[in-house]
Amino acid sequence: MKKLDWYIVRKFVGTFFFAIMILAVIACVIDLSEKLNDFIEHKAPISAVLNYFKNFIPHISALLFPLFIFIATIFFTSKLAYKSEIIAILASGVSFQRFLRPYVVGAAFLCVLSYCANHWVVPAANRQRLDFENKYVHGKTFASDRNVHLRLSNSLYVYVMTYDYPANTGYNFTAEIIKGNKVLEKIYAERISYDSVKKNWKLYNVRTRVNDGLKESLRYDEELVRAYPFKPMDLEEDEAVKDALTTPELNKYIAREKLRGRETLNFFYIEKHRRTAQPFAGFILTMIGVCIASRKVRGGSGLHLAIGIVISALYIMAMQFTTTFSANTGMSPILAVWIPNIIFGMVAIVLYLRQVR
DSSP, X not given: OOHHHHHHXXXXXXXXXXXXXXXXXXXXXXXXXXHHHHHHHTTOOHHHHHHHHHHHHHHHHHHTHHHXXXXXXXXXXXXXXXXXXXXXXXXXXXXXXXXXXXHHHHHHHHHHHHHHIIIIIHHHHHHHHHHHHHHHTSOOOOBOOSSEEEEOSSSEEEEXXXXXXXXXXXXXXXXXXXXXXXXXXXXXXXXXXXXXXTTEEEEEEEEEEEEETTEEEEEEEEEEEEOOSOOGGGGSOOGGGGGGSOHXXXXXXXXXXXXXXXXXXXXXXXXXXXXXXXXXXXXXXXHHHHHHHTSOOTTHHHHHHHHHHHHHHHHHHHHHHHHHHHHHHOOOHHHHHHHHHHHXXXXXXXXXXXXXX
């Protein structure tokens, strides 16, 4: 790495963080204007609002990471081209492959940073952001989904018709122990409530039917306490929870929900694979940006930026299309998140070959 390399790396990375800062401020202002009435209505403290935006910035930065890195590449490289600095570098005998080296180093640094943030930092920030939104923007959830079925283990299945969160009461609850095609035990309760301190369930007006071969017994209890491994909020299918889980937590959540028989897990698989695919997208878009903006054209930086924004929009549209298609049709989630990278990776290879010829 020569002085010129470090100069390009510093300018490239600096432009990236400058773009993030500007766009993050704009995003915060837009978000504040949309939610200001909710903040006032729910009497959100100023300290809580400031903490919310502190956690909102990592969320929006991670969401638009490919756009940020691509615009930074286009903007900085087009300035070099406009001042004929790239022509001077290449004319001195430096090959285009050698010219790319500092961009590869800078993009690799930013992509590793994005990878770590996507898997651990951003989910931690999203957890606080979503807690704030649930408290001061969306308001409390009053009832669960209706007719919820959960599989808690290989043999234990529970059902709740509905759950009233403010009253901490569920209605028409059943718990069944099933092995093979035999129901060994079935518990029915008119009402249930959850003890968050002891972490167990209290059942009211309970009828318990036990089958033991040819013998069958029926017992009635006014109250019964059971330690079932689920909580009231598990009855609500909230897809936003995926944003607040680190990748290890997300893997555990997927395994648990798969055991419970949940069928709509594609969004969670997409989120898991997106966290890895997105940093690679930043690297690919950096290569495309250098190949496009390294040529001096009559339109200057403005034309390069326009091309960059169009390509970024196409990438975001492709990612949105493939993930939506996967969620609705059962397409492989890992294929859905990597298809845009494959397509734009091929574009990057074609542009690179044109430059080195």
